[in-house]
Amino acid sequence: MQRRHFIALTSVAAAATASNGWAANGDKYPSKAIRIVVPFPAGGGTDALARAVGQRLGTVLAQSVVIDNRGGANGLIGSEAVAKADPDGYSLLLTIASHTIAPAIYKKMPYNIDKDFAPVSLLAKxxxxxxxxxxxxxxxxxxFVAYVKANPKRVSYASSGTGSGPHLGMELFAAAAGLDMVHVPYKGAAPANNDLAGGQVQAMLNNLLAASAMLRAKKIKVLAVTSAARSPALPDVPTVAESGYPGFExxxxxxxxxxxxxPAPVVSxxxxxxxxxxxxxxVMERLSGDGAIVVGSTPQEFAAFVVAEKTKWAAVAAKANVTVD
Structure with missing residues (x-):
C-alpha cells in the first residue's frame, strides 16, 4: 500500500512539474534556443512571417528563436528534418497548406503527416x-467564367508550382464551375505574376502579398476571393461562394x-x-499585409483541421490526376 501511495504521489508531482513547463529531463522548458524550420527559401512570405513570429515567440518564452530555412521539394525537405528531430520542443515546423496536399500528390513521402507531427496551432488563414x-x-x-467556357482549353492559369495551394485550389474551382483550363506551373509566385501581368497566362490564384506590386501598378486585377467571407483587406471584392458557388472555400x-x-505540456x-x-x-500588421486573419487554434482544433484539409485535397488531386514522382 505504501509503495502504491508513493507511486501515486510521484505521478502527481511529475504532472504538476510538467504543467509548469519542466521537461522530462528536469530542465525547465525552454532552457536553450528553439529552432523553427521554414521549409522554403529565405525571402518569401512564409519566411517573413516565421521571422516575425519567431522574434515575438522568443520574447514570450524568454529564449532565443532561430529560423532555419530548408527549402526544396515543395516543403518536403524541411518538413522531414522536423519529423525526424528529437521530440523535445526545440525543433518546430512553420509551414503552409502544401503540407496537407503533399500526401495526395507524392508517390513516396519521407514522413507521415498523421504520425510524425504534433499540431501546435493554426496560426492564421x-x-x-x-x-x-x-x-x-x-x-x-x-x-470570367463565361469567357473560359467560351474558350475551352485556350485559357491557361499559372501557379507557384505543381501541388501548391494555388494549383489545387484552381483545380477545385475549375471542377465546381465546369471549366476546362490549362495549368502552367512556375518556380515561385514572382515569375508566375510576371507572366500573368504580361498576358502569357490568363489567370492565377494569388495571395495579397505576392500580388500587391502588380495590383498597385494596375497590371493585374482581382475578380474574387476564395475565402468563405470577404477579406477585410479587400472588402469590395466578392467571394467565389457569393458569386454563384455557395459553400466554396x-x-x-x-x-x-x-x-x-x-510532451503534451510542452505543446500546450x-x-x-x-x-x-x-x-x-x-505580427498582426505583417499578417494583414498578406490579407491574413489570426486564428490561434488549440492543438486539438488544429489536428482536426489538418485531417479535413488532407481529405479535401486528396479528393481534388485524385479527380484532377495530379501526381509528382
Missing part, C-alpha cells in the same frame, strides 16, 4: 485572390508543428506562447 491580366476583357467573376494558412512525441506551452506572439501588433 488567408484567402487566395482570383487574378487576371488588366488587359483581359472581363471585369467580374461571372464574366479555399484558404491558404500558416501552421506550427512539433515532432510527434513532444508552445500553443499559448504562439497565440501571444501572433497577437502582437507588429
Amino acid at each position: 488567408y484567402p487566395y485572390l482570383l487574378t487576371v491580366p488588366a488587359t483581359m476583357p472581363v471585369n467580374t467573376f461571372s464574366e 479555399v484558404d491558404g494558412w500558416y501552421g506550427l508543428f512539433a515532432p510527434a512525441g513532444t 506551452q508552445l500553443h499559448r506562447s504562439a497565440v501571444q506572439a501572433i497577437n502582437a501588433p507588429d
Whole structure:
C-alpha cells in the first residue's frame, strides 16, 4: 500500500512539474534556443512571417528563436528534418497548406503527416485572390467564367508550382464551375505574376502579398476571393461562394508543428506562447499585409483541421490526376 501511495504521489508531482513547463529531463522548458524550420527559401512570405513570429515567440518564452530555412521539394525537405528531430520542443515546423496536399500528390513521402507531427496551432488563414491580366476583357467573376467556357482549353492559369495551394485550389474551382483550363506551373509566385501581368497566362490564384506590386501598378486585377467571407483587406471584392458557388472555400494558412512525441505540456506551452506572439501588433500588421486573419487554434482544433484539409485535397488531386514522382 505504501509503495502504491508513493507511486501515486510521484505521478502527481511529475504532472504538476510538467504543467509548469519542466521537461522530462528536469530542465525547465525552454532552457536553450528553439529552432523553427521554414521549409522554403529565405525571402518569401512564409519566411517573413516565421521571422516575425519567431522574434515575438522568443520574447514570450524568454529564449532565443532561430529560423532555419530548408527549402526544396515543395516543403518536403524541411518538413522531414522536423519529423525526424528529437521530440523535445526545440525543433518546430512553420509551414503552409502544401503540407496537407503533399500526401495526395507524392508517390513516396519521407514522413507521415498523421504520425510524425504534433499540431501546435493554426496560426492564421488567408484567402487566395482570383487574378487576371488588366488587359483581359472581363471585369467580374461571372464574366470570367463565361469567357473560359467560351474558350475551352485556350485559357491557361499559372501557379507557384505543381501541388501548391494555388494549383489545387484552381483545380477545385475549375471542377465546381465546369471549366476546362490549362495549368502552367512556375518556380515561385514572382515569375508566375510576371507572366500573368504580361498576358502569357490568363489567370492565377494569388495571395495579397505576392500580388500587391502588380495590383498597385494596375497590371493585374482581382475578380474574387476564395475565402468563405470577404477579406477585410479587400472588402469590395466578392467571394467565389457569393458569386454563384455557395459553400466554396479555399484558404491558404500558416501552421506550427512539433515532432510527434513532444510532451503534451510542452505543446500546450508552445500553443499559448504562439497565440501571444501572433497577437502582437507588429505580427498582426505583417499578417494583414498578406490579407491574413489570426486564428490561434488549440492543438486539438488544429489536428482536426489538418485531417479535413488532407481529405479535401486528396479528393481534388485524385479527380484532377495530379501526381509528382
